[in-house]
Amino acid sequence: MANSQLIKGSLQTIILKLLEENEKMYGYEITQKVKELTAGEIKITEGALYPALHKLEAEGLLSTEIQQVENRVRKYYRLTQNGEKEVNAKMSELKAFMENMQRIINPGLNPDYNF
Amino acid sequence: MELTKSHLDQIKIIANSNDIYYRDIRNEWIDHIASQIENVEDDGKHFNEILEEKIEGLPPRKFQRQVLLNIHWGVMRDFFFSLFHLKNLIISLVITLVIGGFLSLFISSVQDLPFQALKTTFLIAAYGTVIFGFWKSKTRRNAQLLATVNSIFFLASMSVWVFHQDLLQLVGISPKIALYVLTFYFMVFLVSAFQMLFKKIQRLGLT
Numbered sequence: 572m573a574n575s576q577l578i579k580g581s582l583q584t585i586i587l588k589l590l591e592e593n594e595k596m597y598g599y600e601i602t603q604k605v606k607e608l609t610a611g612e613i614k615i616t617e618g619a620l621y622p623a624l625h626k627l628e629a630e631g632l633l634s635t636e637i638q639q640v641e642n643r644v645r646k647y648y649r650l651t652q653n654g655e656k657e658v659n660a661k662m663s664e665l666k667a668f669m670e671n672m673q674r675i676i677n678p679g680l681n682p683d684y685n686f
Numbered sequence: 687m688e689l690t691k692s693h694l695d696q697i698k699i700i701a702n703s704n705d706i707y708y709r710d711i712r713n714e715w716i717d718h719i720a721s722q723i724e725n726v727e728d729d730g731k732h733f734n735e736i737l738e739e740k741i742e743g744l745p746p747r748k749f750q751r752q753v754l755l756n757i758h759w760g761v762m763r764d765f766f767f768s769l770f771h772l773k774n775l776i777i778s779l780v781i782t783l784v785i786g787g788f789l790s791l792f793i794s795s796v797q798d799l800p801f802q803a804l805k806t807t808f809l810i811a812a813y814g815t816v817i818f819g820f821w822k823s824k825t826r827r828n829a830q831l832l833a834t835v836n837s838i839f840f841l842a843s844m845s846v847w848v849f850h851q852d853l854l855q856l857v858g859i860s861p862k863i864a865l866y867v868l869t870f871y872f873m874v875f876l877v878s879a880f881q882m883l884f885k886k887i888q889r890l891g892l893t
Contacts, residue, residue: 597717598714598717598718599717599721603725617749618748621753622752622753622755622756625757625760625829626756626757626759626760627760628830629759629763629764629830629833629834630760630761630763630764631764631885634889635890640717641689641694641720642691643694643713643716643717643720645717646710646714646717
């Protein structure tokens, strides 16, 4: 399983990117999607996910929508306009970081990531 | 595992007995635990056993505490950036010129009075904004709203304490300029706070 500190540092980027690709998602769905995409390598804990989701909502990067699902209330998150801008900024930041890491790890290679 | 109404009621009772006060946090916790249980393969395990396992992984009180803390950080960050919005700055500047101009008329005769009047008015307006938030939203059980009014209350109280006229005069700023500076800061604060709160109430659909 991937290092939890690394995941913690990238959690907001992961959330924003997933919401960019999937119009709206709820908390549990996000944990499952990450698990599915990484074949179980990355498991986002609920204790980290929900505080991050609420923080992004408080910052105005996410908006929410409430739906009644099987006798309970489900809260869906989606990107706001500011959130969409933030995805691009975060992805550029991540790309630059990964390129720099690649330079450190493999100084001979020329990294070329496509996002 | 299929979740029955009585199972769901049991989860709701646990949320209530663990003092999850805020509806938005409570609903999310219930939905998460319920979704987890629904996705457990039915291998003959008793519901209570599964429920206990899932609650251990996401203790309700800890969940509420962590979420609340992060909402407060998020709101404060959002508020900080809204202080620099051009629109807010322009509105505040216009109000400052009017109020500051009026108050500065008295500064030569009664030095401290304009500052006291300014601070008292600021605090009344800031606390009034908080009360307006609760009145307009008709709820005290939304964590996002609570964090917004808490932040306004806390930052307004701190501002009066930190931004003091003596401090400005100590660095060589004249009383008249200090009055304008303080008026401008308080106006930016109030305009941003009111705007943030109003937006939040609208976004949350609490009206």
